[in-house]
Amino acid sequence: MRMFSTVIVPIVTVVLAGATAAFAQQNLAKPSVDPARVDAVVTDAFPTAPVDLRPRLVPDETMSSCSANRNSPPKSIAEAIQKRERAAIHYPADGKFLGDWKNGEKLAQSGYGLRFTDYPPRQEIGGNCYACHQITDQEVSYGTLGPSLLGYGKLRDFKQAVAKAVYEKIYDSHAAFPCSTMPRFGASKILTVDQIKDIVALLMSPESPVNK
Ligand code: HEC
Incomplete structure (x- = not known):
C-alpha cells in the first residue's frame, strides 16, 4: 500500500x-x-x-x-x-504641491461621487482613498487593495521631489504604473488640482496625522 x-x-x-x-x-x-x-x-x-x-x-x-x-x-x-498619461498631468500654477491637509483628510474619507445616485452631484466629489489604503491610524476602517500610506512623508524625509511624485501619482496613477487599479483622479476629472494638493499635504505635511 x-x-x-x-x-x-x-x-x-x-x-x-x-x-x-x-x-x-x-x-x-x-x-x-x-x-x-x-x-x-x-x-x-x-x-x-x-x-x-x-x-x-x-x-x-x-x-x-x-x-x-x-x-x-x-x-x-x-x-x-x-507617455500618454504623463502628458495628461496638469501642474499647480503656483508650483506648490502641498495644500491643506485637513481638507485632504475630508476628501480621502469621502466616497461621494460618480455613483448612479450622485448625478447631478449635490456635494463635493471625494477621493475615497480609505477604500483602498490605510492613511491615518485614527481611522480604523480602510481597504487593503493599495499599500498602507501611514507615515508616508516622514518615511521619505518630507522630500519635495516625493511631494511632486505623490501629486503625479494621484493626478494620474497610470503615468507611474500602467494599468494600476488606482483611479486617475486628475486626468479623469474626479478631483481638481487644488483638491489633489490638499491630499498631497495629508500624506506629505509634517503636521498631518499621517506623519505623527
Ligand atoms: C481602487 C483602489 C484605490 C483607490 C481608491 C486609491 N488607490 Fe492609491 N493605490 C492603489 C494601488 C493598488 C496602489 C499600488 C499600485 C500602484 O502604485 O498603482 C496604489 C498606490 C498608491 C500610492 C503609491 C504608494 C507607494 O508605494 O509609493 C499612493 C501615494 C496612493 N496610492 C495614494 C492614493 C490616494 C491619495 C488616493 C485617494 C485620492 C488613492 N490612492 C486611492 C489603489 C487605490
Whole structure:
C-alpha cells in the first residue's frame, strides 16, 4: 500500500501540473470574442445609468489597451501608456504641491461621487482613498487593495521631489504604473488640482496625522 501511494502520488502530480500548464496557456490565448460585442454587453448591463454617467462606460485608449492585455501590457504598450498619461498631468500654477491637509483628510474619507445616485452631484466629489489604503491610524476602517500610506512623508524625509511624485501619482496613477487599479483622479476629472494638493499635504505635511 505504501509503495502504491509513493508511485501514484507523483504520477497524479505530474498529470495535474500538465493540466494546469495547458489551462494557463489557454487562458493567455487571445480572446476569441469580438471586443465590440463585449463593450455592447457592458453598456447593456447598465440600462438605468444616468445620461451623464454613460460616457464613463466607453473605455479610453489606455483602458482599452489595459483590458486587451489583461492589465499586464508588454513593454512597448506599457511605455506608450506612461507617455500618454504623463502628458495628461496638469501642474499647480503656483508650483506648490502641498495644500491643506485637513481638507485632504475630508476628501480621502469621502466616497461621494460618480455613483448612479450622485448625478447631478449635490456635494463635493471625494477621493475615497480609505477604500483602498490605510492613511491615518485614527481611522480604523480602510481597504487593503493599495499599500498602507501611514507615515508616508516622514518615511521619505518630507522630500519635495516625493511631494511632486505623490501629486503625479494621484493626478494620474497610470503615468507611474500602467494599468494600476488606482483611479486617475486628475486626468479623469474626479478631483481638481487644488483638491489633489490638499491630499498631497495629508500624506506629505509634517503636521498631518499621517506623519505623527
Ligand atoms: C481602487 C483602489 C484605490 C483607490 C481608491 C486609491 N488607490 Fe492609491 N493605490 C492603489 C494601488 C493598488 C496602489 C499600488 C499600485 C500602484 O502604485 O498603482 C496604489 C498606490 C498608491 C500610492 C503609491 C504608494 C507607494 O508605494 O509609493 C499612493 C501615494 C496612493 N496610492 C495614494 C492614493 C490616494 C491619495 C488616493 C485617494 C485620492 C488613492 N490612492 C486611492 C489603489 C487605490
